[in-house]
Amino acid sequence: MTDLPVPKVDLKGVLSGPSARAAAAAADDHSEGMSYLESLPRRLVTLYLPLSIIVIVLLFPFYWMALTAIKPDDQLLDLDKFNPFWTTAPTLKHIQKLLFESHYVGWLWNTMFVAVCATVLSIVASVLxxxxxxxxxxxxxxxxxxxxxxxxxxxxxxxxxxxATVVFQYGLFDTPFALILTYPTILIPFSTWLLMGYFKTIPYELEECALIDGASRWQILVKIVLPLAIPGLISAFIFCFTLCWNEFIYALTFLQSVENKTVPVAIVNEFVDGDIYRWGSLMAGALAGSLPLVVLYAFFVEHYVSAMTGAVKE
Amino acid sequence: MADIALDSRAARRPVRDASAWDRLKVNRDWLAVWFMLPAMAFLILFLAYPLGLGIWISFTDAKIGRPGEYIGFENYEWLWEDSIFWLSVFNTLLYTFVASAIKFAVGLYLALLLNENMPFKAILRALVLIPFIVPTVLSALAFWWIFDAQFSIISWSLRHLDLITENINFLGDVNWARGCVIFANIWRGVPFVAITLLAGLQTVQPSLYEAATIDGATKWQMFRHITYPLLTPIIAVVMTFSVLFTFTDFQLIWAMTRGGPVNATHLMATLSYQRAIIAGQLGEGAAISSAMIPFLLAAIMVSWFGLQRRKWQHGEAND
Structure with missing residues (x-):
């Protein structure tokens, strides 16, 4: 991960003698040492073209989701009269239907509640x-x-x-606790593994000093190790939160009543009926269910990446 | 001198000997038990115990609301002759191999592209990861809509390019449906593979490439003899995860096809859900999901050997 300080030598500058212009160019050059070997047309074909195709394919479903969510029904279903890639009369009807004619807000709240509780429980257990x-x-x-x-x-x-049988025996069926107690089985192994990596980077000497000063293990953990491992804690927290939000099969199996469901399950089960006009609100629901995570992600990109790669690297 | 010695002994007297309790309090093993307790409680109660219970249920005729009785291998014998089960095994293997192979190829290619120097590098990397962040079910719904039989945007575009005359029945035709769910899985998995491999690529020192260039190596030779060997350990781990999660995939299929058309996209996980929860045959469903365990063990072995190899390459003190 660490970028080694590669000496950046501008070969053209070296060949043409130490002119002031070359020196300035070398100082401004933040690229890797060998990029001068590539010409622009070549880069267009080997780099920018394939990259833009992949990125467009990766992002198109979200554009399509967002576009469908604000398109009026007649434009959605009449592909011949309107260009389907754009809309001329955006509407909030689908979103309004979603928010005020369904339990959507309740489902969002359930998902959030379960995700936060399960994440906090798992992080505490994993830190220890x-x-x-x-x-x-x-x-x-x-x-x-x-x-x-x-x-x-x-x-x-x-x-x-x-x-499912265990949850039923404990009387947790169809309660949020069924999920709050079972999600940690997915989260604890991941976050323990991630935090082990972070804790290993904290020098022993700090702990030894604290032990000599008479601190207990608990005090060392709370006052020395945790403050130093905050980036790791944030990574573990947001990644666990994302995993909870994404979880589907437990929520599908352990929850039954409509108002207890989490967003992914509720959208699949409650919005999917024979109605040909369902697409707008279905996509609005999918969009609204994704947005919280995307916003969180936008704020913590670096932590996500380090969580993902950290868990694999260890 | 003797006085001084006596004094110090007198001063030490009030300090009591360390009791058994004091020694216990600093005993590592004793402390560790308490530190490990919460995590272990969760993992034993809700992971290890259900894992064993699942195997036990697969040997019973349990149904929803009725604890079953031991019936030996009857569920497995039943499955052995069940063509739908074998179809689901075939589907699962096809899905796993095709999706993982393409995910690996595209992911590695994307990682190499993202490793280049270019403007807006950070933003591009962030954008690429979005499919991985968004809940699978929700993006699967978007794909369901994209692959709709009547209003598919792909059919529309192809029709307007005069490539086809009729709409393609994406999720209604056996082969198209398999292709579509595999595509959706690849779409969702590529960012993970790409970003983790990119992290591995960034640890490769540029000086190696510079040396190879001076020696006259081609791009392909540089990839084959520098990049690939240095990435092997991380590839092993990433692909194990990828294979594992593809093999046990449930939500994507459930949101897009629910196993249809005519069971052509049923994976073992979706079939076990259908048999156990919807049809209520817990024993049979548990037998199907237990049948996945040998495959998972094989994947874990591969991962383990990958990690061993990494230790060998980087020295024993490998953190």
């Missing part, structure tokens, strides 16, 4: 576990670390049937 594995070095810490990594690889789609 990661600290113990990395710094207490108890007997078998390596094994526990490996087991937690394996737990990360157990997918929800082989657990949902037995978990």
């Amino acid at each position: 576990a990661a600290y113990a594995i990395v710094r207490l070095r108890f007997r078998g810490a390596h094994w526990i670390g490996g087991l937690i990594f394996l737990a990360y690889l157990v997918p929800p789609s082989i657990l949902f049937i037995p978990l």
Whole structure:
């Protein structure tokens, strides 16, 4: 990840002698050392063209989602009279229908509530576990670390049937607690693994000093390790939150009543009926369900990336 | 001198010996038990126990609302002769292999492109990751609409380019439906592969490429002999994750086709949901999902060997 300080040598400048112009160009040149080998037309074909095709394909569904959400019904269904790639009369009708004629706000609230609770629970458990594995070095810490990594690889789609019976036995069926207690099984392995990586970067010496000064392990964790691991905590938090928001199969299995559902499940189950005019509000619902995450992502891009790559790297 | 020695002993007297409790309080193992407790409680109660319970249920004839009795391998024998189950196994393998292979190729290509120097690099990288951030179900719904039989924008564009005369029945035709769900899965998985591989690419030192250029290496040789070997460990891990999550995919299929048309897109996960929750045959559904475990173990073995290889390359103290 760290960019090594590569000496930037402008070969043309070197060949034409140390002129002031070349020196200035070399100083302004922030590119990699070998980029002078590429001409612009070549870069257009090998870099910009394929890149723009991929980016357009990756982003088109969102454009389509947003466009459908604000298109009036007659334009949506009459492809011959109106150009489908644009709309001339944007409308908020679909969004209004979504917000005031369905439980959408309640579903959003459910999703948010479940995601925040499950994330907080998982982060607390993971901080303790990661600290113990990395710094207490108890007997078998390596094994526990490996087991937690394996737990990360157990997918929800082989657990949902037995978990449904467990949830039913505990009387949690159709309550948010069914999700709040089961989501951590997905989140804890991931965030423990991520936080272990962060805790390893904190120097031992700080802890040793604190131990000599008579601090307990708990004080060390709260007053020394956690403040230093804040970037890691943010990464773990937003990534867990995203995973919760994205989770589908548990929410589909453990929740039954319409008003208890989370956004992804509710949209798939409640909006999908035979109505030919459903597309506008369906897409509005999908858009509104994605926006909170996209906004969060926009603020914390770096943390997302470090969470993703960190979990893979360790 | 003797006086001084006596004094110091007298001063030390009020300090009591460390009791068993004091020693316990600083014992690493004892402390670790308390630190590990919350995480372990969650993982044992809601992960390890259900994992075992699932295998047990697959040996019973449990139905929703009725605990089953042990019936041995009957569920598995039943599945062995069930053509829909074998179709779902075939679909799952096809889906996993095709989607993962293309995800890897496109992801690696995209990572190489993003690693170049260009204007707006940071913004482009951020944009590329958006499909990964948005909940799968919601983007799957967008694809459902894009692939709609009547109002598909793709059919419309192709018709107006005079390439086809009739709308394509994307999700109604067996092969088109498989292609569409695989495409949606690739669309969703490419950003993850690309961004993680990009992180790996950034650790490759530019001086290696400079040296290779001086030695007259072509672009392909540089990729084959510098980039690829240095990326192998991270590729192993990323692709394990990718294969694993593709293999157990549920939500994309459920939102787009629900296994149709005529079970052509049923994966093992969707079939087990249909049998267990919708039809109520918990035992049979559990048998289908337990049948996924051998495949997952194989994927985990690959990941493990990938990690071993990484240790070998980077030295033992590899954090």
